[in-house]
Amino acid sequence: MSFEIIDTQEKLDAVISERLRREREAVGKKYADYDDLKAKTAAYEKQIGDLTKAAEESAKKYQGYDDMIAQLQGRIKGYETASVKTRIAHETGIPFELASRLTGDDEEAIRKDAEAIAKFVKGKTLAPLRTEEKNDPDGKAEALRAFTAGLINND
Secondary structure, rough: OOOOOOHHHHHHHHHHHHHHHHHHHHHHHHHHOOOHHHHHHHHHHHHHHHHHHHHHHHHHHOOOHHHHHHHHHHHHHHHHHHHHHHHHHHOOOHHHHHHHHOOOOOOOHHHHHHHHHHHHHHOOOOOOOOOOOOOOOOOOOHHHHHHHHHHHHHO
16 A cells, blocks of 8 residues: 555545545444344343233232231141140140140240149049930930940840
């Protein structure tokens, strides 16, 4: 490449025009995929909008489930506590009517409270093993019991 002196305005304009033409070609090559990128961006924005809308709909649909789960877990904890209190009351000989009055956050605390109450309760009262009420208006069941008892005792 040789150096050429620019001595006229026409030569200067020609050099500038050539330079601008080369820059436009370079820019054109550099941004040739601009329309493709613009289309992809629009597609991604649409996809983001759809996913955001779906997420909002799901959030609305499942909005009350967290509250319901917390409520059900509270119920389960209450049932477990009642079961522990009943078991401990049975083990310590406390009447079942007093089992619900036992206090404590864990089994150890409930057991301590039950043992303290057991000191004040005189004698052990257990749950009845069978009903003592007679529901035999014509007496057939009682007669059968007496007959069976007589057979067993006469061995």
